[in-house]
Amino acid sequence: MSSNEFYDRLARLFDVMTDWQARLAQEMPFLQGTLDRYGARTVLDTACGTGWHAISLAQEGYTAAGCDASPRMIEQARANADKARVKVRFGVADFGRLDKFSGTFDALLCLGNSLPHLLSQGALVEALGQMRGKLGRGGVLILHNLNYDMRMEKKPRFFSANGNDKALVWRFADYGPKFITFHTALFERNTERTGQDPVSWSVQVNSTLQRPLLQKDLRQALARSGFENLQHFGGLDGSPFSEEDSGDLVIVARAQ
Numbered sequence: 001m002s003s004n005e006f007y008d009r010l011a012r013l014f015d016v017m018t019d020w021q022a023r024l025a026q027e028m029p030f031l032q033g034t035l036d037r038y039g040a041r042t043v044l045d046t047a048c049g050t051g052w053h054a055i056s057l058a059q060e061g062y063t064a065a066g067c068d069a070s071p072r073m074i075e076q077a078r079a080n081a082d083k084a085r086v087k088v089r090f091g092v093a094d095f096g097r098l099d100k101f102s103g104t105f106d107a108l109l110c111l112g113n114s115l116p117h118l119l120s121q122g123a124l125v126e127a128l129g130q131m132r133g134k135l136g137r138g139g140v141l142i143l144h145n146l147n148y149d150m151r152m153e154k155k156p157r158f159f160s161a162n163g164n165d166k167a168l169v170w171r172f173a174d175y176g177p178k179f180i181t182f183h184t185a186l187f188e189r190n191t192e193r194t195g196q197d198p199v200s201w202s203v204q205v206n207s208t209l210q211r212p213l214l215q216k217d218l219r220q221a222l223a224r225s226g227f228e229n230l231q232h233f234g235g236l237d238g239s240p241f242s243e244e245d246s247g248d249l250v251i252v253a254r255a256q
Contacts, residue, residue: 003117004069004094006184006208007049010169011072013186014050015080017162017169024056027236031109031142032060034252038140040106046098046131047114051077051090058086065101069094095127104136111144111236116210119179121217128225135255141227144236147249148212165189173210180210215243218251227253 007014031053035043041062045054048066050073057064058081066088068074074092081088093100095118108131118124131141152175161170170185186204215232222230230253233239234246241249 001206001208003208006206007068007070008072009204009206010184010186011050011070011076013163013167013169013188014073014076015052016164016167019162020052024052027053028056028060030233030236030238031057033238034140034142035062035107038107038138038254040140042105043107043109044098044101044105044134045109045111046095047110047112048077048090049073049112051080051088053109053111054088054090055081055084055086058088059084065089065091065105067091067093067098067101095130098130098134101134105134105139106136107140107142108135109142109144111142113145115143115145115218116148116180116213117208119209119211121221124213124217124221125224128221128227132226132255137255139255141251141253141255143218143251143253145213145218145249147234147241147243147246149214149243149249150246152212152214161187163187178211180212181207182210183207215249218249222251222253226256228256229254 043057043062043064045064045066048054048068051066054064054066066077071092074090077090091100115124118127135141155175157172159171161168163169167188172183174181184206187201190200190202219230230251232241233250234241235248236250
């Protein structure tokens with residue numbers, strides 16, 4: 001299925017599968033430190049999911065906006081912002097429609113391994129070009145993807161299941177010669193019980209394609225799209241990057 005439909009189906013459980021309190025506690029110091037180092041005060045979070053990075057930045061005084069190709073993710077992001085009582089502009093837009101947000105930003109984020117859903121190098125260059133167009137000269141771009149240089153060597157298939165006693169999400173992958181088929185199994189506990197009937201669960205399995213982005217793919221696309229001064233990290237905790245050991249690849253780049 002398309003990545004849009006895939007994430008529409010995942011949206012209702014996205015906040016269940018993610019321990020946002022722990023994740024933001026780990027990631028926000030690096031994100032804020034990077035933004036502050038470059039004097040960034042206005043931020044667009046592309047592929048924002050349910051919006052928690054943009055919401056957390058708004059809580060810290062940044063002017064934050066967020067977009068996602070999934071309408072249901074954006075519905076949840078708006079609800080989360082209302083609950084947090086912060087003002088964040090959220091809109092439905094994929095990487096090719098960033099012009100829906102007027103003006104330019106000091107910084108753009110693209111987190112959560114979103115770029116691999118672009119299935120060609122041309123689509124990647126086009127998306128990064130759109131991002132460059134929304135940044136002023138010297139603006140900062142923070143990309144967060146899996147470390148596919150390591151992943152394509154080890155080809156891990158199964159990942160941990162995350163959730164609670166009512167719902168959980170199990171992620172796994174199949175590796176082809178060109179693409180990865182990424183799956184989510186969405187388990188939800190049935191709430192209606194009669195008598196001594198045992199608890200039952202329903203499951204929905206969804207699948208979509210990803211293109212494994214190697215370092216060379218990203219470096220070439222960033223250079224073609226007008227970015228320079230690339231810095232590599234092993235995660236959003238700011239750890240050093242190791243091609244052999246890091247689970248993630250974070251790239252910080254400047255707009256030419």
